Each structure stands twice: as structure tokens, then as C-alpha cells.
Amino acid sequence: MADTTSDAEESSTAEPVAETYSSDELSVARTEAQEVTERILGLREAYYERDEVLVDDAEYDTLIRRLETLEHSFPELQSQDSPTQSVGGRVAALFDPVEHAERMLSLDNVFSIDEFSAWATKVYRDAGRTVDFLCELKIDGLAINLRYENGLLTSAATRGDGRVGEDVTENVLLIDSIPKQLLGSGHPPIVEVRGEVFIPVAAFRELNAEQTAAGEKVFANPRNAAAGSLRQKAEGKNADKLAAMNRRLSKLRMLVHGIGAWQNPPLSTQSATYGLLASWGLPTSTHFTVVPSAEEATAFIEYFGEHRDSVEHEIDGIVIKVDDLALHDELGATSRAPRWAIAFKYPPEQVNTRLVDIVVSVGRTGRATPYAVMEPVRVAGSVVRQATLHNQDVVKAKGVLIGDTIVLRKAGDVIPEVLGPVVELRDGTEREFVMPVVCPECGTELRAMKEGDIDMRCPNARSCPAQVRGRVEHVGSRGGLDIEALGEVSAAALTQPEVPETPPLVTEAGLFALTLDELLPIEVIVRDAESGLPKIESDGTERRRTPFRRNPSAAEKKEGLTGPQPSSAAHTLLDELEKAKTKPLWRMLVSLNIRHVGPVAARALADYFGSLDAIRAATQQELAAVDGVGPIIADSLIEWFTIDWHEDIVTEWAAAGVQFSTPGHPGPGAAAATEGPLTGLTVVATGSLDGYTREGAQEAIITAGGKAASSVSKKTDFVAAGPGAGSKLAKAEELGIRILDAAQFRILVEHGPAALPPPATQ
DNA sequence: CACCCTCGAGTTCA
């Protein structure tokens, strides 16, 4: 990034380009330059007047550089008021400019441990000796320069372009954590102190709640909130507004991390500087450490990469500085950044990308779900190319158009979520998403199943390929019959193979009657995971795969087996289907794909009735009498049995040997609640518990007579949490629910709560 | 009528 500035400088002093372009080319370039200029001005306006950060710095720089290139190639396009004349020049019109006594440099960035190591190697080489590194958190806030004259705070300014910033003294005077007068007496007559103004995450939430209550807009993130709060103007505000403004400013905090404009300070290390700053009464971070090697700096980076949430403010990286001040002078600086420090940037949690298309997928229930197809982009540590948009109302509410640049984040650090469009970057070619009228998989007209339903569904439940595939996959899923060999790929191969023309499974009815002979001929087309397009062989044909057969091995040929042999996947699938036939009744119920009947409702029904026949014979009232089953689920069950091809599933599965009853069940009636050590208790298991699978832990709770809930609430008695536990653990802590580790969980399910050691007191 | 809970779907990772 340090190169950016020098490139720009070089381009302005380089030989003028020979004027060989035509007037046509010039007018094309003029149009583009105007467009780019407008975009940049739009972004600046958003940034300065509405405190909105619409694009990241890299994208902003790209626009600036494009304009520079154009102006360089076509000198006619240069002008005094071009945005390129104030590069980095995010200097505001609203605040008075302040010149810093010493240039505020920014830091070069590295984005990986490798890049960091390369930087460290260069430092070692240039230093020619061992180096201590000071590691500190890089706060995601605003860089501020405080100027103290004779110990009194006289001015506070943003960084601006590094040389000239905006005067925000009035507002900074209202931030409590910034001393207006320095303590002690050792400070020089004029000293500049650099630091970061930010809003702690908790205060940010408070602020947004207040904004909502007051009907004002909420801030997208703490950084924006800090910037917005610091850049408020008092002028023209009435008493109420002024009070609100002061309240916002009071939430801001500052931490200082450097000194500017002080010749020959009586110090030898950066860490000693922090001690001195603290002795003057300035707030310094407690999260810093000095380490003797780059390896240990790496460990610091990795530690906080995993514990970003443990800090009260948002951090976007780690700053590593050479501790020895003498070395700072030896290493020097480029025009933009010092060589003795580097910023390690963590992967951003919010990024911009292009919305290439909005496509509709159909699930096993026939629901048509629009999802965003995006330019692949790295966010929070993984590459994302798709994100669900739920339904057409959500698409509308988010206001995104196909072709938009959009803001993307990972909700809960896992699930990609489209936040909205960057309206300023539209160029007029974007188009609105229109919900298709027909099912993208089978062409049947989509419709809302109920009055006022937002969801559109494909009514062709029996033969829509997407629905059949989805249902077959659901049978094999963990909540269903848990058939390892029957996942997404097998389900597709069985229901929509390229060969044979008629698939082995037209509906799931034939699943348990599958034979090797039916599996062998199956051929599927290999598709690219990214584009979804078939992969093409060198001879121009689509690449095919035969998941259930393979060529005979040399040994088999010797024994005279010349024809294709069944693959191990084929054997596994048939074996597992055989075993599945006698699995518990509730798994069968889940596998029938009855609306609203998931593992929980299915268990309740199976325990109560003991057989599918008993369920079929029951009236709505009888079904609804089951704990956990209400009139809607009851209706859904009755409705399900009225459809012929549903009955065919039961008939054919039964004919193939599927057991639809619980052996030894006495028949319909309230099953006696399992008596055990956990009777009456609700337990939630989360994270990986040593000695238990996710399923196993649930099973253990149920066999002990307890209720295995899936989310933590007031009614939860215990939460068993292992490593990797996420929000449920946090929720449990919030509600003050006792949290158990794997060993304690084992005691609980085997011997009951009384056997637990007394809770550790905090 | 509040809650609390389950269902269903999409998504990525080890």
C-alpha cells in the first residue's frame, strides 16, 4: 500500500503521453472520468455528511487510481477541483482544517502470517541484531491527534490526509477519558499525542437502542457510530438535541499509542513511552505486550484472532512495533508509513461484492427460495459465493438489485447474509429481481398455498425433481433414518441420473426395493462446484461419473470377471438401507416428510401410538391430545394420509420389509414418562462433548428421562457445553444457568443432579 | 397474548 503514493507521484512527473488519441477516445474517456468523479463525490458526501462508509479503502483507492490514469492519459481532463487533487484527501468541508505539527503516518498492512514473517525478516536483516516487538490491539476507531501546549489540551484533530486533519476539539473536550490537562511536570512545552477514539461494543448497543427509541437511524457498526458521534455539529441544535449529542459523546473512549512532535524524548523504548503517557494521565491500552521474537508476536496475533470478542472494543487487527526507539531512526519510514511498525489485519467481517444474479431454488417442501449469487469473496475467513434471501419480500426489503455492489457479512460468524446495496455505486444497468411464475425445476406454476402466505411453493410435490431429490435426501439425513451412503449426491443420482432415462426412483416409494441391477447403470454428469456448469472433457463431451459401478481390478479379471463391478458405495447403500428397515418408528415418521413433523413431534407420536397404523386410525382430537402435538400438526397428519401416492410410499416400504411399529408397545395411550435420574429436567447440549456425539448426548438425556431441548431458555435446567460452544453458552451465562463440562454431564445423565459437585462460585 | 420452542432452509467447516 505504501507504493500507492509513490505511483501517483511518479505518474505526475512522468513524460507526458504522446497525444495520439482520437477525439472519439477522448469523449469516451471524458464520459468515464465524469462517472468515476461522480461516484467518488457521492462516496465522499456519504462519508462526510452522513458518516456512512460505503466502500472499503481498497475500492475507494481503485476509483481514485482509475481517475488518475484517465487524467494522465488525457491531460485535457485534469482540473483543479478533481478528486485526484486531494488524494487520500478526505478533508471535510464541515470542520476547520488543522495542520499536524508532525505528519501522521498510517501503517502498512499485512493480511497473513506469511506476509508478517516476511516483514519481520526484513526488520531483522536491516537491524542486524535481535529485536523486541511490542504487540498491541488495533482498535477499529478513528485516529486522533491531541495537541497539548504547556500541559493543556489545545487542539484535537482527525488524521485527514496525514498532514491536515479536521478540527474536532470542541467535541473531544466532551469525552471524559481524555484529560484536558496533563499530570506531572516532565512534559515538553508542545507535544502531540496520537491515539484512537472508539465506542465500546456495549455502549454501541446502548446507543443504537437509544437511536431506535428516538426514531433516529441506527449505526451499522461501532466504527461508524464513533465517527458519527465525534463529527456532530453543535450549531443549530436545540437544547434537547444538544443533550442527546452530549450523551453520545460521553460514550466515546480513547486510547493513546504514540507521541508526535517531540524532539529527543528521554526514552529508549516504545513500551517506556506508554508508561510515560500513562504517567501524564493519558489512557493507554492494557492489552499490549513486549515479546523477544517474531514467533511470539505471531502467537499474540493468533490468540487475539480467536478472542476478538473478549475485548470491550472492536479490533480489526494487531499492530506490531519495534520496541527499541533507536531502531526506529535506523529503519526510517517511507513517504506514507514507518518501516518499524506493521498492522496485521484480520479478515474483515463485512465486505463488498457484486450481486451477479438472484436465482431461485426449490426445497423438499416445494418452497421456492431466492438466493444471491455473488462474485466469490473472502469474508470472516472463508470464501462465500451464495447467500439466502429467504423470499421475495426480503429481497424487496433489502432493496438489492441484480448487478448491485452489495454489503455482505457473516451472521454469527457463520451464515452469509446480504445486508443491502451500495446505492452510490449503481450505474443504471442494475435490474430488479422478479419472482419467477413457474418452478425453475419442473415448470409447474408456483403459488401461495394459503391466503396471505409470502412463501411461494411448487404444487407438483409428487414429481418435481427438486422435491423428490430433497425428500430422498431427507430420508437419509441424520434426523431421518441416518443413512450415511444416502446424502445429497446419491439422492440426486438415484432420482435424476443421466442414464438410465427412467430413474430408479420416481418417488421415494421405491427406495427400499432398490437392487444392484438398478444401481449399476447409473451415470451422472460431473458439475463444477462453483459455476454449476457441466465439466467438459477434451473431446467436447460432458464428463460423467458412475457412482455405483467401477471397472474390475486386474485380480478380478484374472478370475474371469470382465464386466463392470458394483462400487463399494453401491454395497454400502444397500446394506444401510437394509439396516434402516428396523430403525425406530419416529425415524420412519420423520422420513415420510410430513409437514411439521420433525424429530421432536415424531418422537412424541411414536411414543404415544407405537405404530403407524394407530396414528392413521386416530382422529384429529386424539392426535392433538399428544403432548407437543396440536391441531395443526394433527391436521397435517390426517391430510397426509389422504393422498394416494403417500399411501403408496407406506405400502411399498412395508412390502420391502420396513417396520412401522415399536415392538412391544402396548398400543395407543399416554406412554409413562421415562423414569430416570433426569425426570422433569431440561438439558441442552452444545459444542463437542468428550465421549459423546451430538446425537449421543441427546439420546443420553432422553434415556435418562430428561428433555433434550435445542435452544436455551428460562426453562433450561442445565447446559452441557464443550469446546466450540457458541451462542448457547453465552445465553446460558446470561440466564445464570448451570454449565457443565463433559465429565459433569456424564455424572448428570448417569446419577442425576444430586451427584454433581456443588457449583463453583465465581 | 406473550413467550418459548420446533421446523425448515441455507451454508460452510473439519
Added chain:
DNA sequence: CTCGAGGGTG
């Protein structure tokens, strides 16, 4: 694992 939607319960 998280969300929205919508069902179930007190």
C-alpha cells in the same frame, strides 16, 4: 449454527 416463520403452551 442462525434465521424467519409459525406452531404450542401457560
